[in-house]
Amino acid sequence: MDLLAGLNDQQSAAVIHDGGPLLVVAGAGSGKTRVLTHRIAHLIHERGVSPYEILAITFTNKAADEMRERVGRLVGDRFVGLSREEDGTARVRRWGGMWVATFHSACSRLLRQEAHRLGYDNRFTIYDSSDSTRLVGICINDLGIDPKKITPRGAAAAISRAKNELIDFDAFALRARKDGTWYDRQVAEIYRAYQGRLHRASAFDFDDLLVKTVELFELFGDALDHWRQRFRYVLVDEWQDTNHAQYELVRLLCWEHRNLSVVGDSDQSIYGFRGADIRNILDFELDFPDATRVTLDRNYRSTQTILDAANAVIAHNLQRIPKHLWTDVGAGAPIVSYTGENEHDEAAFVAEETARLAEQGEFSPGDCAVFYRTNAQSRLLEEVLVRLGMPYQVVGGTRFYDRAEIKDLLAYLRVIVNPADDVSARRILNVPRRGIGARTEAALDLFAGQERIPFLEACRRVEETQLAARAVGAVSGFVQLIDDLRAAVDTGELSLREIVELVWTRTRYLAELEAERTVEALGRVENVRELATVADEFAARQPDATLPELLESIALVSEQDQLGEGAPRLVLMTMHNAKGLEFPVVFMVGMEDSVFPHHLTLGDPGALEEERRLCYVAMTRAQQRLYLTRAWHRTLFGATNANPPSRFLREVPAELVQDRSGDSGGPSRRGLAKAGARSQYQRDDDTDDGDLLVGDWILHPRFGTGQILELSGQPGSEEAVIRFDESGTKRLALAYAPLVKMW
DNA sequence: GCCTAGCCCATTTTT
């Protein structure tokens, strides 16, 4: 097998590189995944490296699965821990072959073997961000700090930032005392309390997975030696988005053997806000002076037009390694710009254009993707798509696993696995309602703190508290329930699905929901049942899977992981979520200053550069067609604004762009008509402002919808009194007011 | 202890 077949010179160089650190600067669409997979295959095949010695880090679980499959195809499934069924479906053997994982899942896996050394249970729980925010809130409460002055969210974010920098609470406190604000000193206290709570609960938050692994390596030389020898070859994808903790982890693992390959693109660093440190890539060669650099700038994805546009935009950034993408596939179609009257019009354009492409047989809706800056923008896109009957899928937004009912059930499962998990125990203490209120909970927590025991243990000893008999009875019932569930699970006779079902039956969770008989409750019932399906699917992929493993995989799923399930349809997602993906047709909507770039970044040059990188990432997802759309007027969070065109739009050379705003009879006519059409969309070109009558409903771009109460004046200078739904009653001159009749 | 109404608030991106 020729692993270099079809690769260009730079790619080949990266694949066969031997000896010392390797930095692959890989522009968007330059085939970096190919380089990584072929490099791994090369190591195994040509250099006799055991797959067992390889650690490959990817950005999402989905990317990890893909890489495992691709390497498997090159060198054989058994090397990568895959086994294949007769029908071709892949199954993952748990400890098989090489590790392909995200930072977080790799650390989690490693800590499952090592956590006890750090004083944690190997069956630790992983807290997601909402769990940690909750716990921070509890700590704020404990310390008697006013949660209005320091919000749980704010404090949690500050703590997370510190952890990303490997600053523990002592160091944090020291710094806060020296030259910190009052806020910092309070956070230092919260940080300490929070970490104590985590430890007592045998729980790690996302950041701890990294921090504690680093700590393990620093404290236990034998552990470091062991894992260092185990992973003699380390490859990291998306290096530009690593934070300091991740960097340190990699440095510790690789410092001696130096078999480190990192692949990244400083222009695609878009996670600075959560601690990703762009210097990790910019300074790589300072930290590893013996590193070899290979630059991949030949793009295999997009047309030259799209690349020219993206290159032009990113060239405005100062913090970067200069690089210029090129391709030989030709110029392709021009970039299309469109300005709608308002956001409804803009959305309608996207939907219509997708439909038009499909009608012409050029691209199916499944080839198209819509990217927006914030999740809030997805709703009205969805409205329009529903109205037009265009099938679509939203990636991200409210995650399945963030729904209250799912978190409730998961909390039961987590308590079964890890009885010390206080956040989960407290979450379900009174869910479903069993008459245990805030006072009882507080008393139990106090008792737990005094006795230095987990919350559930405090519940078990509820009789030692001063609580009233009724509360004691209710709490005992709760403990009994948990004990019963754990006993049933511990028999080892239940499948994952049966465990999930047991929880919702024994707790009467499902029954209570069904009894509500509301539409919302019905949706929740479906979600709850869906969790059993998740359990089944997990068991199918990994036949010997255990409950802790199921919980771990759920804790570490990412947004992109849901992509591509079901029939192909138009995909909606944030630009961040688009990273690493590609689509024949891409719409970028909301190209307005203060939407994108986001208004919070406008005054901050560094943040603005990150926005520009985000723009670059989004643009370079497009293979053949790129649409950049905006609206003259946009209503967001109830307020209507007229935003100037995005500066990124102005950075695209005009000759690459074709403006389609003039399509179909002028923007205002088109847009307003669309906003008005409620149940059935129709192009409303024959609406004539002159035909207005008292009682008509109209739409004004600034004031919204309203009803005409009164008409007066001579033809040519008529006035109307209009009662707007949102903006009150106004008298407007018809000759000037841009009114459009709705129905 | 529970429920609801009304308030208030903020409002980016997420492993």
Place this chain on the structure above:
DNA sequence: TGGGCTAGGC
């Protein structure tokens, strides 16, 4: 826009 939270009533 709505979602999360508190205060007040049962």
